[in-house]
Structure formats: C-alpha cells, structure tokens
Amino acid sequence: MSTATVPEPTVPGPANPGEDRLNLRGETLPRFVPPVVAAGSLVVALLIYLLTPMDSEIQIVLMAALIFVVAMTAISTRVEGRRRARDRFATTLVYGTFLLALIPLVAVLASVISKGASRLDISFLTHSMNGIGARDSGGGIYHAIIGTVEQVLIASAIAVPFGLLVAIYLVEYGRGRISRTISFFVDVLTGLPSIIAGLFVLAFWILALGQGFSGFAGSLALVVLMIPTVVRSAEEMLKLVPNELREAGYALGVPKWRTILRVVVPTALPGIVTGVMLAVARVSGETAPVLLTVFGTNLINANPFSGEQSSLPLYIYSQAGQPQQFAIDRAWAAALVLIIIIMVLNLIARLFAGRNRLK
Structure with a gap:
C-alpha cells in the first residue's frame, strides 16, 4: 500500500529578495551611532558656517538637523533595511521638530531670566x-x-x-x-x-x-x-x-x-x-x-x-x-x-x- 506524501507549505518570499535581507536578519544600529552622527553633523554644519557667508546661529542648528536626518536615513537603509529606515526617518523627524519647537521657548525664557533677574528684588516687588x-x-x-x-x-x-x-x-x-x-x-x-x-x-x-x-x-x-x-x-x-x-x-x-x-x-x-x-x-x-x-x-x-x-x-x-x-x-x-x-x-x-x- 502506497503512502501519499504531503508537500511542505512554502512561505512566499519578498518581491525583491535582496531588498530587506539585512532587515530579515534583525540587524539594528548600535546605540552609539545616533550621538556620533549628531556630533558629526554639528561639526559639518560648523565647517559650512565658517566657509560660507552664513551669519546666524539658527542656520547652524537647521543645517546640522538636516545633515543628521539625511545621514541617519542613509546609514539605517544600508544596515537595517528600507522598512526600518523609514521608521527611523519618521521618528527622527518627529523628535527633530519637537526640539526645534523648543528653541524659541527656551530662547525667550533664557533672555527674560538673564535680563530680568538682576533687577528683581524685594524692593522691586x-x-x-x-x-x-x-x-x-x-x-x-x-x-x-x-x-x-x-x-x-x-x-x-x-x-x-x-x-x-x-x-x-x-x-x-x-x-x-x-x-x-x-x-x-x-x-x-x-x-x-x-x-x-x-x-x-x-x-x-x-x-x-x-x-x-x-x-x-x-x-x-x-x-x-x-x-x-x-x-x-x-x-x-x-x-x-x-x-x-x-x-x-x-x-x-x-x-x-x-x-x-x-x-x-x-x-x-x-x-x-x-x-x-x-x-x-x-x-x-x-x-x-x-x-x-x-x-x-x-x-x-x-x-x-x-x-x-x-x-x-x-x-x-x-x-x-x-x-x-x-x-x-x-x-x-x-x-x-x-x-x-x-x-x-x-x-x-x-x-x-x-x-x-x-x-
């Protein structure tokens, strides 16, 4: 009596097998990479500030943020794959806009405190x-x-x-x-x-x-x-x-x-x-x-x-x-x-x- 063999189920692979092969292995960037990239972005922005007619510190911050987003996205795409790179890009963009939104608030508070604290005393109140x-x-x-x-x-x-x-x-x-x-x-x-x-x-x-x-x-x-x-x-x-x-x-x-x-x-x-x-x-x-x-x-x-x-x-x-x-x-x-x-x-x-x- 012959026995029928049941074929093993096949798992469909990605459309492009080489696209997310690194991502399938679960590779992620080490924790020290974002701080290193941030420091490098700031250095590059400072060099651009010194070599070009830029005359505002705000431009340094914006330039460093832009370089950081581009560099992190490129590194994440190479190491982690496109899917995680898109997720990291969105996360970086959210945190970056949050920090940029804090700049005016911190600047106003620092300016008011530095200029008003010297005059503030009991006699003034x-x-x-x-x-x-x-x-x-x-x-x-x-x-x-x-x-x-x-x-x-x-x-x-x-x-x-x-x-x-x-x-x-x-x-x-x-x-x-x-x-x-x-x-x-x-x-x-x-x-x-x-x-x-x-x-x-x-x-x-x-x-x-x-x-x-x-x-x-x-x-x-x-x-x-x-x-x-x-x-x-x-x-x-x-x-x-x-x-x-x-x-x-x-x-x-x-x-x-x-x-x-x-x-x-x-x-x-x-x-x-x-x-x-x-x-x-x-x-x-x-x-x-x-x-x-x-x-x-x-x-x-x-x-x-x-x-x-x-x-x-x-x-x-x-x-x-x-x-x-x-x-x-x-x-x-x-x-x-x-x-x-x-x-x-x-x-x-x-x-x-x-x-x-x-x-």
Whole structure:
C-alpha cells in the first residue's frame, strides 16, 4: 500500500529578495551611532558656517538637523533595511521638530531670566512707581501686581462659570438651530483681536454708560477674550467622557443634571482646568484691552471698581517704551514676574485638578 506524501507549505518570499535581507536578519544600529552622527553633523554644519557667508546661529542648528536626518536615513537603509529606515526617518523627524519647537521657548525664557533677574528684588516687588521717573533707578511693580491679580481674578470669576455652562449646554442639551448659532458666535469670538474687545468695553461701558476707567472695565474686556477659550476647551473635554458613565447614572435613576454635576464634570475636570489656565495665561499678558480700559497709573489702587489702575502688561509696555536703561531693566524684571505668576497659577490648578479627579 502506497503512502501519499504531503508537500511542505512554502512561505512566499519578498518581491525583491535582496531588498530587506539585512532587515530579515534583525540587524539594528548600535546605540552609539545616533550621538556620533549628531556630533558629526554639528561639526559639518560648523565647517559650512565658517566657509560660507552664513551669519546666524539658527542656520547652524537647521543645517546640522538636516545633515543628521539625511545621514541617519542613509546609514539605517544600508544596515537595517528600507522598512526600518523609514521608521527611523519618521521618528527622527518627529523628535527633530519637537526640539526645534523648543528653541524659541527656551530662547525667550533664557533672555527674560538673564535680563530680568538682576533687577528683581524685594524692593522691586514692594514699591510702586509713585514719584519715580524714567531716569530714576528705584521704583517697583507692587501696584501693577495688585492690578493684574484683581483683574484676572474678576475676569475668571465671570468667564469660567459662564463658559462652562455654555459648554455643558452645547454637549449635553444643545440641539438644532440654537446650538449651531451659539457655536458660530463662539468660533467668531475665538479669532477676535484683543483690541476689538478693548474698544467694545471702551465704547459701551466707559463712554456710553459713563463708568470711567477702572480695573473692572479691564476685566470685562478680558472676559470677552476668555469665554471662547473656556467654552471650546471645556466642550472638547466633556465630549471625551464615555457615554457609558452617563448611561450608568441614568440606569440608577439619577437625574441628568445630577449626573452631569457629579460624574461628567469631575471626569473632565483635569482637561477643563487646563483649558481655563490657557485662557488665564492668554489674558494675563494682554496689553491692548487694559490700555484702553484701565488706562494705567503709578499709584497703588487696590479698588478695581473705582479709579484708574495698573497691570503688569501695561507696566511692561510703558517702561519698555522709555529710552533710559533703568526703565528697560524694570520692564524685563516685570516680564519675569509675569511669567512666574502664570507658572504658579498653573501649578495650583494642576494640584487642584489632581485632588478632585474622579476615582
């Protein structure tokens, strides 16, 4: 009796057997290759900088990054194969663009710290500009800090609850023409120039109603700028909450408003807080609205509802416009303080969101 032989299954090979033969063996570049290639790329870029009429350090960085990407892709193609070379090219491009995006941020921070730290001291934080001229070395930002903190807090107290309620309506209740109309106006306000908000408050609140320049008028202008950012960020975070959480609350007989208040909002709270801090960071550095509504003063005015008031952006603008070096140094120090205040507010918001995260 004869036995039939079963042919062994064959595995189809690649269309071009020699294309990925190194990749099939699993060869990878050693870890020391990328740093070596990066150092070599920097050396080549420096040589090009010295031998050509290039006159910018930024050009050295861009040239070195371009040489590094080309060299790593070529070496990876030769050793690892085309497939891994494409993956390494994409990875290198992502990391490279990330590092390039950090350059302006690091440059700005380094410039502000180096130029503002020498002037920053206790006296600068506890004195105002009352009786101080542009040629005088004294003076401080105490009055401007009070104005900025009060104006931003008032604007946040108005814009954050209002914006959050609008976002809840759009996500949980909004349907039809009314919802589309609200979304349209929010989109319009998102691209609104800051000076338009200041002109609106100036024309309506100050000139038409005769309320006068004050810190509260500046807060109203900041509210117009904060609302669209708060609405859009909160709306996107609320949309990310799984519908299963809402349905679980409804299945237990919990009313919809209570489910939103106790489940949906706490779940999206970290993202909402991040959006709020983005809005606060944006309005904290606005100059045009406060220039038209607060008007500025060198005196300490702790009452935002009466009389002219100052703010840090307005203080920086006025001091940076002076030709004296003392005034320019005060402007750099005030800019450093403004950055520190925004960082502290972000830290507080992160801690608050972490403590109130839904378990």
